[in-house]
Structure formats: C-alpha cells, structure tokens
Amino acid sequence: MAGLLFVYSDPGSAVSQDEFNDWYDNEHVPLRIPIPGFQSWSRWVAADGQRPAYTAFYDLSSPDVVAQPVYAGLADTRSEREKSIISRIGLLDRRTYELHEPVYPPKAGDAYDPAKPGAYISVIEVEVKQEPGVEEDFNKWYDEEHIPMLAKVPGWVRSRRFVLVNSGAVGTEAKADEKPTKYLTIHEWEGPDASSKEEFKAAIETEWAKKNIANATRFNVRLFKLWRTWEKQ
Numbered sequence: 001m002a003g004l005l006f007v008y009s010d011p012g013s014a015v016s017q018d019e020f021n022d023w024y025d026n027e028h029v030p031l032r033i034p035i036p037g038f039q040s041w042s043r044w045v046a047a048d049g050q051r052p053a054y055t056a057f058y059d060l061s062s063p064d065v066v067a068q069p070v071y072a073g074l075a076d077t078r079s080e081r082e083k084s085i086i087s088r089i090g091l092l093d094r095r096t097y098e099l100h101e102p103v104y105p106p107k108a109g110d111a112y113d114p115a116k117p118g119a120y121i122s123v124i125e126v127e128v129k130q131e132p133g134v135e136e137d138f139n140k141w142y143d144e145e146h147i148p149m150l151a152k153v154p155g156w157v158r159s160r161r162f163v164l165v166n167s168g169a170v171g172t173e174a175k176a177d178e179k180p181t182k183y184l185t186i187h188e189w190e191g192p193d194a195s196s197k198e199e200f201k202a203a204i205e206t207e208w209a210k211k212n213i214a215n216a217t218r219f220n221v222r223l224f225k226l227w228r229t230w231e232k233q
Helices: 017-028 063-067 069-076 080-088 134-150 198-203 207-214
Strands: 003-010 041-046 054-060 091-099 120-128 156-170 183-189 216-230
Touching: 003 063, 003 156, 017 080, 054 063, 054 216, 063 069, 063 091, 120 134, 134 156, 134 183, 134 198, 134 207, 207 216
Parallel strands: none
Antiparallel strands: 003 054, 003 091, 041 054, 041 216, 091 156, 120 183, 120 216, 156 183
16 A cells, blocks of 8 residues: 655744755755655645645555655764754644545646646645545545546646654654644645635535534645755665
C-alpha cells in the first residue's frame, strides 16, 4: 500500500525565514531524495495567511519506508546547522499516512506528473463521529459523490485521500496533546479560487454532503501555494 509523509512546519520566532528556507531547500529535502521508497518531494507555502506557514509532502512506496534504517538514521547524522534549527524551530509536525483506495484518477490521467503538481493545494483534515455507520457513510460519500463532483470544478487537477498511520511533532509551538485527524485529503488546483466556483459550491451543498459535514467532529481546511518540487538525481 502506498503512503505519504506529510509535514507541517513553521520557523517560529527564533528562526528567520531565510535561514529556515535555505536549510529546508538545500539540506533537509535533498537528504531525502536518494532514500529508497521516496517517490516525490515538494514544499508549499501558506496562501491563506494561517499557520503553520509551510507544508511538505513526500509520496512513499509504503508507509513503512519511514521506519527503515536509511530514513530513521537521519536523526543520528544531523549537521550542526540542522541540530541548531530543530532546537529553535517553531514546529516540525511529521505525519505518516496510508493511501486510501479507491484512488480517483487525476485530470491528466496516466500523463499526470508528480513532479509538476497543481499550483495550489487545499488540505482537508477530518475526524468524524464514532457512531455506527457514520465513518462508512463518510467514506462512501467522499469516494462516490464528493470527489467526482469536485473533479468537475474548473481548475481541478487531482484529489487523493489518506488515513493516518502515525505522527509526532517537535518545536516550541508543538502541541503534544493534539493528535492529527484520521483522514487527510489533498486537492490540487490550477489556481487559488476553486472554492468560489459554482461547481465547488454545488459539491458541498448536496444533502449527502451536509449530512457528512455535520457528522465531522473536526474539520480543518488550509490553502497552500507551490513553493518548490525536486526530482530524483
């Protein structure tokens, strides 16, 4: 089963934006490019004015990749710069997910290139009520109605859903008592205005949508703009 390593990050008040981005772009991500099982590398910056200010995600051949020595061992070989930044950073919130199936095909079909994603992403984090039938109905709605309707929104590129496997956060702003939601969805868009389109509004105004939105105990939506992608050397 394919996986995803998803990371929220924020430099906080003790690390400058320039220091943070130089480290992330030129040291942190490059160390992950040659790791077996890592299949894509991208960073994104908030387009909604909220924090955390950045996210990064890496497609994995399996969620188990992050437990392998070649990745886990990176924590033992950190440079002095990385040690310093991590000791001062506001947030580094790492989450591993399993890809939820069935996977809805991207707009470009088999021609979709993970190294050239949509220019914007909306990140949807959802937890639903633990009541009989609720979770089953939520997944059925998302897979059979919601994403097919969103795929009709002008500017839609791709939608994927994930289920949380494990997580851990460090930093001065990390919240140890707050576990991420079970479900994560990443929608890719050509532009930042998808939510203003009539087709988008239609997708969240069906009776089935209203029912499942009402059954959510946590529902967080973020918008990010592409910062940079990397390709395997």
